[in-house]
Amino acid sequence: MRQLVVQVVLIVGTLAVSWRLLLGYGQRAQALRRLGLLLFAAFAVWSILDPGVWTRLAKLVGIGRGADLILYGLVVAFFSFVVTTFKRFRDMEIRYTRLARRIAIDEVPPATQHPAVVGGQLHKATGAIEPGETAPETSGELPDGPEPALSPSLPTHEVGLPTAASHSSTVTPESARADDAP
Amino acid sequence: MNDDTWLVIPLYNEAAVIGEVVRHTRETFSKIVCVDDGSSDDSARQAEAAGAVVVRHPVNLGQGAALQTGFTYSLTDPKMRYVVTFDADGQHQIDDVLVMLERIRRGDVKVVFGSRFLDERTRPSALKKLVLRAAVGYTNATTHTKLTDAHNGLRVLERPVVERLDITQNRMAHASEIVAQIGSMEFDGRQVTYTEEPVHILYTDYSMSKGQSLWNSINILAELIWR
Numbered sequence: 001m002r003q004l005v006v007q008v009v010l011i012v013g014t015l016a017v018s019w020r021l022l023l024g025y026g027q028r029a030q031a032l033r034r035l036g037l038l039l040f041a042a043f044a045v046w047s048i049l050d051p052g053v054w055t056r057l058a059k060l061v062g063i064g065r066g067a068d069l070i071l072y073g074l075v076v077a078f079f080s081f082v083v084t085t086f087k088r089f090r091d092m093e094i095r096y097t098r099l100a101r102r103i104a105i106d107e108v109p110p111a112t113q114h115p116a117v118v119g120g121q122l123h124k125a126t127g128a129i130e131p132g133e134t135a136p137e138t139s140g141e142l143p144d145g146p147e148p149a150l151s152p153s154l155p156t157h158e159v160g161l162p163t164a165a166s167h168s169s170t171v172t173p174e175s176a177r178a179d180d181a182p
Numbered sequence: 183m184n185d186d187t188w189l190v191i192p193l194y195n196e197a198a199v200i201g202e203v204v205r206h207t208r209e210t211f212s213k214i215v216c217v218d219d220g221s222s223d224d225s226a227r228q229a230e231a232a233g234a235v236v237v238r239h240p241v242n243l244g245q246g247a248a249l250q251t252g253f254t255y256s257l258t259d260p261k262m263r264y265v266v267t268f269d270a271d272g273q274h275q276i277d278d279v280l281v282m283l284e285r286i287r288r289g290d291v292k293v294v295f296g297s298r299f300l301d302e303r304t305r306p307s308a309l310k311k312l313v314l315r316a317a318v319g320y321t322n323a324t325t326h327t328k329l330t331d332a333h334n335g336l337r338v339l340e341r342p343v344v345e346r347l348d349i350t351q352n353r354m355a356h357a358s359e360i361v362a363q364i365g366s367m368e369f370d371g372r373q374v375t376y377t378e379e380p381v382h383i384l385y386t387d388y389s390m391s392k393g394q395s396l397w398n399s400i401n402i403l404a405e406l407i408w409r
Binding site: 093094097101103104108111117 | 188212213214215217230233234235236237238239240241243247250251254255256258259260262350352
């Protein structure tokens with residue numbers, strides 16, 4: 001009977017935590033997570049001073065040993081960690097996709113000025129565009145940057161920033177040269 | 183020709199065929215944007231040489247992201263009225279696109295989806311059929327649409343629809359995401375109007391060798407559930 005109680009409590013807890021974290025991604029959810037962490041730390045200190053507390057608590061809810069209760073708790077904690085991490089990675093992926101898209105689109109002339117469009121009907125026979133016009137100097141530089149990295153969005157995101165930095169650093173020598181000239 | 187129409191072609195390592203696909207397509211459509219998704223081969227240059235606008239993703243982002251980039255680019259053309267999503271591997275037929283365009287030009291629908299299952303021309307394997315049926319069943323159950331083929335890469339969209347689309351599923355689940363977003367769109371307080379047209383998907387040896395495996399359908403399902 002008591003086993004049933006703890007099962008129900010754990011299932012409800014697991015679902016509630018994951019639901020809460022799935023839905024709430026704002027300040028409140030973050031605050032709740034931090035409070036939970038604080039409570040967890042406080043309880044950890046308590047259980048160091050009084051190791052029997054886990055066993056007493058476990059007996060109270062119908063689990064034999066305190067270690068089992070800790071295990072169950074960890075399962076819930078780990079699961080919620082997985083869910084939040086997934087969500088965070090997903091948000092990160094969306095953001096760096098937008099960044100990459102912006103870079104990609106900024107590098108080509110808009111449709112109203114693109115030679116493939118503007119001269120589209122004129123050069124239909126050859127179909128060729130002057131390579132210099134549509135392939136700016138950066139095309140040689142970009143593929144050197146972070147190569148295909150689909151799933152781990154975090155590393156790619158971090159690697160992506162130096163690319164932007166190196167991008168701007170390529171400008172610096174030119175401006176330095178410009179300063180030297182006069 | 184078809185100056186109000188942009189073909190959006192996501193491009194990833196298709197150097198063997200993309201040049202021919204673009205050249206052939208340009209006989210009918212002058213406005214083609216290939217979104218090179220960080221190909222490691224010659225795809226982007228081939229497409230450019232064949233006369234397409236090429237937008238290059240600096241890193242590989244996935245097909246969904248490539249489609250959205252193509253949409254964003256096509257919106258820079260004020261003359262654009264329709265966007266066609268088209269595959270790079272030569273599976274799709276220009277004739278089908280023309281029929282779909284004719285359909286959308288009548289003006290009573292804003293979206294035309296291609297479907298493999300409205301006639302007998304396309305012959306997917308039994309297993310592929312099963313997976314596609316399951317996918318469309320799931321999509322219909324979770325979106326406000328009723329389609330026979332949700333994972334068809336051939337679609338014609340009217341500009342207002344393109345303006346509202348915001349694909350965030352970078353990998354394969356983007357097909358269902360497009361359907362879901364379109365299904366929940368409202369114009370003048372009414373649900374968006376859409377229809378399906380039968381299309382013929384040409385399963386060549388080349389496209390088969392690049393096609394999705396059954397395992398990938400599990401990935402799609404997972405991406406859909408935990409989006």
